[in-house]
Amino acid sequence: PGSPYQLVIEALTNYPQKRFYNVSKLGGTKYDVLPYSIRVLFESSIRNCDGFLVKETDAMNILDWKTKQNNVEVPFCPARVVLQDFTGIPAMVDFAAMREAVRNAGGDPVKVNPACPTDLTVDHSLQIDFILKNQEMEFGRNRERLQFFKWSSKVFKNISIIPPETGMAHQVNLEYLSRIVFEVKDFLYPDSVVGTDSHTTMVNGLGILGWGVGGIETEAVMLGMPVTLTLPEVVGCELTGTASPLATSIDIVLSITKHLRQADVAGKFVEFFGSGVSQLSVADRTTIANMCPEYGAILSFFPVDNVTLKHLKHTGKDEISVMEAYLKAVKLFRNYESSSREPEYSQVLQISLSSIIPYVSGPKRSQDRVAVNNMKSDFQACLNEKTGVKGFQIAVEKQNDIVPVQYEGNEYKLSHGCIVIAAVISCTNNCNPSVMLAAGLLAKKAVEAGLVVKPYIRTSLSPGSGMVTHYLSSSGVLPYLSKLGFEVVGYGCSTCVGNTAPLPEAIRNAIKQGDIIACGVLSGTKNFEGRLCDCVRANYLASPPLVVAYAIAGTVRIDFETEPLGTGFNGKSIYLRDIWPTRKELHTVEEECVISSMFKELKEKMEKGNKRWNSLEAPESALFPWDLKSTYIRCPSFFDKLVISPQAIENAHVLLYLGDSVTTDHISPAGSIARSSAAAKYLTNKGLTPREFNSYGARRGNDAVMTRGTFANIKLLNKFIGKPAPKTIHFPSGQTLDVFEAAELYQKEGIPVIILAGKKYGLGSSRDWAAKGPFLLGVKAVLAESYEKVHKSQLIGIGIAPLQFLPGENPNTLGLTGREQFSILFPPELSPGMTLDIKVSLHTGKVFSVIALFENDVEITLYKYGGSLNFVAQRFL
Known part of the structure; x- marks a missing residue:
């Protein structure tokens, strides 16, 4: 009502029962020159406009994209x-x-x-x-x-x-x-x-x-x-x-x-x-x-x-x-x-x-491309360069070292550039039929020519879906991949995230004793140093057929143009050009194998499930029957108090006093569970052995494990401790404890806690437990010089107040030690960007003002309700 705009709902031409918002009529010539991606944002804003979460001004800002880009925030409601x-x-x-x-x-x-x-x-x-x-x-x-x-x-x-x-x-x-x-x-x-x-x-x-x-x-x-x-x-x-x-x-x-x-x-x-x-x-x-x-x-x-x-x-x-x-x-x-x-x-x-010519990428970063015809000379340059993003700084007299090793009754020779991991992995790059079929056809030609892969090379094939296995099988190339060691090991993240079976002990020992720059080659997107295996220092991203080719060669120190991959039947030298599939071959196989039947098969698989899943028993009650003994699934305490209006924070202690650029890696639980950690103690008390700990990722449904893993990063630098360690001081007792143990004591004593931090708090990838974990530790507010924007929003979304020092102020200028007790009183009515009305009082008598980083009415509403989870729970009530 009162809007100068009219939402145009039309029937689709030739399909009168189908209706839609014809947003192109609303936008006129402005709409016609919008990028296609922005047109999708615009349609979503029109369809979801409710005057609160999505406002009319939001839609008009998107329509005025050319002048408003980078200057306004807009909501997006995905389908x-x-x-x-x-x-x-x-x-x-x-x-x-x-x-x-x-x-x-x-x-x-x-x-x-x-x-x-x-x-x-x-x-x-x-x-x-x-x-x-x-x-x-x-x-x-x-x-x-x-x-x-x-x-x-x-x-x-x-x-x-x-x-x-x-x-x-x-x-x-x-x-x-x-x-x-x-x-x-x-x-x-x-x-x-x-x-x-x-x-x-x-x-x-x-x-x-x-x-x-x-x-x-x-x-x-x-x-x-x-x-x-x-x-x-x-x-x-x-x-x-x-x-x-x-x-x-x-x-x-x-x-x-x-x-x-x-x-x-x-x-x-x-x-x-x-x-x-x-x-x-x-x-x-x-x-x-x-x-x-x-x-x-x-x-x-x-x-x-x-x-x-x-x-x-x-x-x-x-x-x-x-x-x-x-x-x-x-x-x-x-x-x-x-x-x-x-x-x-x-x-x-x-x-x-x-x-564009064929490239690989590495040896440590995905953006460092190397033309395949320059691979041998580039790796040699990496040996010479100082240790860094590409260099390994190997002394000239050691660059041609050879380390003999016994494996499965035969002797092999390892040298710099030797390949020990070759993985056509489950990464999303494998969705492209042409490159997967190229790998299979190359394997077929290689086997038929008499080429083999050395048995100590850890080879694996983990397709992105059953469809990939289907067309590799129906095209007849899967057996040839298997013969070269590229067996299907499963569907899911594997080598790309470091989930590789351990290298043979003899090979690991030889690499370490000879200080060999061993290599991994994979058709993925991640190749950081040591990611695949701690003793594999050079990792290259390559297309699936090149992964197979390098596995056959056994080294990256090869010029495919002038040097053979290996020796085939009758002692014949086989070059890459002899087995590389042509585009015509690929096109023929793709037409025959990548057909609609495969998509039909996937649809049937999706709808029918599989025997193990179908036979898996599960309760059907509206409420989940929580097993109090479970170490994987636990009812979290996010909804213990469904309150409206922000609560005053009184006499809070500082749980952690952190510096600049604290990342979500420092905050969020990730990776394996260290045997000396608070999470390990909890699992041990539940009767588990270290081999049963699994990872934080697998136990994300257990808030007790995840809370104990919050701020458990060994590289966390807490100024109270003075050196990297997941420790802090519980000030009422003076004890130095694991972060979780100190937070647990504070909660038992009914004492709220806050976090002091410097600039750019919450850098890094977006992680839910980087906010959930601190909330369950009892953190009521973070007081920092500045925030990474996404993490700041996540803090609000879980019910933690993101407070910022005034410009030019920080703990040092204010003379804070972090050992004070903080009281923060919120006014009855919050408004975006409030400063003077948010007062912080210390038990020493000192008072200073801070900025509450609420940028709009929605964020204020969420915070008042204790975060988005509690806000929606109240709506269901």
């Missing part, structure tokens, strides 16, 4: 959420706990369900313990978690659980979950998604707007709340020319990654256009979009075009004609033959595909 199990389980545990809280407060727990459609894929639990029986071990080790997921799938509306053995979250998202256009009761709108993994960006290759966010933001979306982002710049990336026949999708990805990293697209949208785009398959596009985290963009968007529609027909998507008609009606369909006006971008980059 759906994708979770993987590590980050999904705490979200589902919170929903189960919320049902408990609503019941205890006299409400109907059955009403507690995700407001936004949510899909959870159980895929990140896999560890390569043994080459065989990984799935049996998966079900055995994680039965409690899987039973909880099974219960969730039965009782919650608006959520689906994709069981183990189905595939990676990203792959299933692309092949099955993606809608392109959502349809709810004959109402149409664009598909969009946020997920709890940085590689959610893959879906942008399908023309679906999506990116990865933290667990707390994801839970907020599941609860019906928007994600807030600064209206981004949009970089137009024009692709021209034609790629070399020998260049794979991975080569194109690495080349584009380098260009975009150099162009500084961090925190921006990237949108692709130009004649080169139509030459890229959807698999190519999703591979490029997948690399967003490596060049820092929020997302890389490929608008839907004819190539996308052709791909969707092969996948068996329904009503593609409706989809096409809708996208054209709201001007979200990209027609490269049309003379319509191009969108206006913040800046335009040009990349010629013709300049």
Whole structure:
């Protein structure tokens, strides 16, 4: 009412029962020059405008993107959420706990369900313990978690659980979950998604707007709340020319990654256009979009075009004609033959595909590309260079050292550059059929030529989904990969996250004794030093066929043009060119094998599940029957007090006094559980042995473990302690304790705690337990010089007040030691950016003012309710 704008709801031409918001009429000529990705944001703001979470001014700011980019924050309500199990389980545990809280407060727990459609894929639990029986071990080790997921799938509306053995979250998202256009009761709108993994960006290759966010933001979306982002710049990336026949999708990805990293697209949208785009398959596009985290963009968007529609027909998507008609009606369909006006971008980059040649990337960073024909000389240069991002600083007289080693009854010789890990892994790059088939065809030709892989090289094949195994099998190349040691070990994150079976002891010893620069080669996205294995110092990213080729060669110190891979039958030297598959061969096999039947098979697998999952028993009660003995699933205490209005913080002690650039890695529990940690003590008291501890990731559904792992990083530098250690001082007793033990004492004594910090508190990747953990430790406020924006929002989302010193002030200028007791009184009515009315009083009598970093009414409302979880719990009541 009173708005000068009218929302235009229309019937779709030729489909009168289908209706939609024709936002292009609302925007006029402004809309016609918006980047396609911004048009999706605009439609979402119109459809979800409620005057509180999404306001009319938000929609108009998006429409005025050209002048408002970087200057305003806007809300975004995605159409759906994708979770993987590590980050999904705490979200589902919170929903189960919320049902408990609503019941205890006299409400109907059955009403507690995700407001936004949510899909959870159980895929990140896999560890390569043994080459065989990984799935049996998966079900055995994680039965409690899987039973909880099974219960969730039965009782919650608006959520689906994709069981183990189905595939990676990203792959299933692309092949099955993606809608392109959502349809709810004959109402149409664009598909969009946020997920709890940085590689959610893959879906942008399908023309679906999506990116990865933290667990707390994801839970907020599941609860019906928007994600807030600064209206981004949009970089137009024009692709021209034609790629070399020998260049794979991975080569194109690495080349584009380098260009975009150099162009500084961090925190921006990237949108692709130009004649080169139509030459890229959807698999190519999703591979490029997948690399967003490596060049820092929020997302890389490929608008839907004819190539996308052709791909969707092969996948068996329904009503593609409706989809096409809708996208054209709201001007979200990209027609490269049309003379319509191009969108206006913040800046335009040009990349010629013709300049792209085969590359690998390494030895320590994904952005350090090395042309394959320069690999031998580049590795030699790395041996000579000083220790750094590329150098290893090996003395000249030791660069040709050879260490003999006995393995399985034979003697082998290790030298600098020898390959000990070769993995075609479950990373999302493997979604591209052409590169996977190329690896298989190369393996077939290699075996037929008599080539082998040395048995000590730890080889593995972990496809991104069952579909990959299907086409590798149906094309007849899977047995040849197996013969070279590339056995399918399972579906899920493995080598890429360090879950590699240990190297043979003899090989490890030889590497360490000879100080050998051993190498890993993998077709993934992560290759930091020591990530694959602590004794493997050089790691290269390569396309799947090159991983197989280097495994056969056994070393990176080879010039494929002039040196043979090895000796085949009859002593014949075999070169890479002899076994490299041609594009024609690849095209023929792809046409025969990557067909709609595979997508049909995945659909059947998704709908029917598997025997182990189907036979898994789980309760069907509306409330989850918590097992008090469980060490994996526990009801958290987030809902112990459903209060409205911020509570005064009186006589709080400082739990930790931290410096600048404290990251979420310092705060959040991650990795293995150290035997001397508070979490280990808890598990030991529960009767577990160290080999049963598992990891913090696997125990994210147990708040007792996760709280004990908060601030448990051995590199945490607490000024009270003076050296890196996960320790602090409990001031009432004067004891030096683990952070958890001190916090536990404070809570028993009824004493609130706060954290003092310097600049850029909460840097790093977005992690839900970086906020949840401090909350459960009893932290009521953080007082810092400045914050990383996402983490600041997460603190508010969990009910912790983010307070900031006034400009020019900090603990030193104010003469704070951290040993004082702090009282903070909030006024009855908060308003964004309040300063003078937020007073901090010390027990010494000193008083100073701080800034409460609440930027809008929504953040203030969430804080008053004790965070987003409690806010929504109150709404259910």
